[in-house]
Amino acid sequence: MRVIDKTRTWRTLRNTLEGTIGFVPTMGALHRGHASLLERSVDENDFTVLSIYVNPTQFNNPDDLDNYPDTMEDDLVLAKRLGVDVVIRPTYNDMYADGYRYQVDENEFSRTLCGEHRSGHFTGVLTVVMKLLNLVLPTRAYFGKKDYQQYRLISDMVETFFMNVEIVGCETIRECDGLAVSSRNINLNGETRKVAPRLHKLLTSPYSDEDVAKKLAAVGFDVDYLVTRGRRRFAAASLDSNGLAVRLIDNVECA
Numbered sequence: 001m002r003v004i005d006k007t008r009t010w011r012t013l014r015n016t017l018e019g020t021i022g023f024v025p026t027m028g029a030l031h032r033g034h035a036s037l038l039e040r041s042v043d044e045n046d047f048t049v050l051s052i053y054v055n056p057t058q059f060n061n062p063d064d065l066d067n068y069p070d071t072m073e074d075d076l077v078l079a080k081r082l083g084v085d086v087v088i089r090p091t092y093n094d095m096y097a098d099g100y101r102y103q104v105d106e107n108e109f110s111r112t113l114c115g116e117h118r119s120g121h122f123t124g125v126l127t128v129v130m131k132l133l134n135l136v137l138p139t140r141a142y143f144g145k146k147d148y149q150q151y152r153l154i155s156d157m158v159e160t161f162f163m164n165v166e167i168v169g170c171e172t173i174r175e176c177d178g179l180a181v182s183s184r185n186i187n188l189n190g191e192t193r194k195v196a197p198r199l200h201k202l203l204t205s206p207y208s209d210e211d212v213a214k215k216l217a218a219v220g221f222d223v224d225y226l227v228t229r230g231r232r233r234f235a236a237a238s239l240d241s242n243g244l245a246v247r248l249i250d251n252v253e254c255a
């Protein structure tokens with residue numbers, strides 16, 4: 001497995017590669033959800049590329065960025081074990097040589113749900129994903145449906161800009177108690193870890209959106225939103241874990 005820190009080094013290597021390339025973009029702190037994306041990519045492609053880049057432009061809250069977990073050594077061990085061929089870890093200056101002058105902005109769906117509560121978040125996500133896809137030039141790129149809004153916005157961006165890549169949406173991986181696996185779960189403490197699965201349990205319950213939001217608030221969640229759009233129910237809610245607000249998101253297909 002090669003670990004590459006410079007985009008120029010990767011681009012030189014990319015020119016020599018033939019065959020299909022599967023790409024899994026991440027911000028590191030790899031967990032079973034990422035592992036399932038990587039396994040699928042290794043299975044379906046000749047090469048698998050993993051990017052690890054904590055993208056500052058998608059964080060609207062500096063505390064959230066500061067507290068984003070960094071488990072680089074373990075991430076590399078996992079990537080190697082799963083058969084990843086190349087890990088790309090670009091720097092900010094390399095990714096944003098333009099100083100973030102150029103941005104990809106979607107002005108409808110990205111303004112709702114998480115976008116309503118995290119100003120500029122999806123512009124940061126779409127911009128960095130556009131850059132990463134143009135850099136890696138993969139055949140397929142894999143995204144988890146836990147971040148369903150992100151997955152849909154990226155699929156639509158690729159279609160809109162005639163980008164030559166297949167976006168593959170993969171099912172959410174859950175703990176035994178239903179909690180969606182997430183890098184942020186590491187910040188839950190003993191108490192909040194016990195409460196966190198209620199999010200999924202209530203999302204799948206027959207109660208109305210309004211009642212679910214009330215029930216979540218009653219067990220300690222600070223609810224950003226709880227809404228049903230079409231055939232999907234979406235939620236984002238935070239738990240106070242030793243003074244740190246751990247924001248959890250989830251969504252389920254309605255029965």
Ligand code: PAF
Nearest residue numbers: 025026027055125128147
């Ligand atoms: O889902 C993530 O981890 C990030 O939003 C992504 C897609 C890697 C872009 O920074």
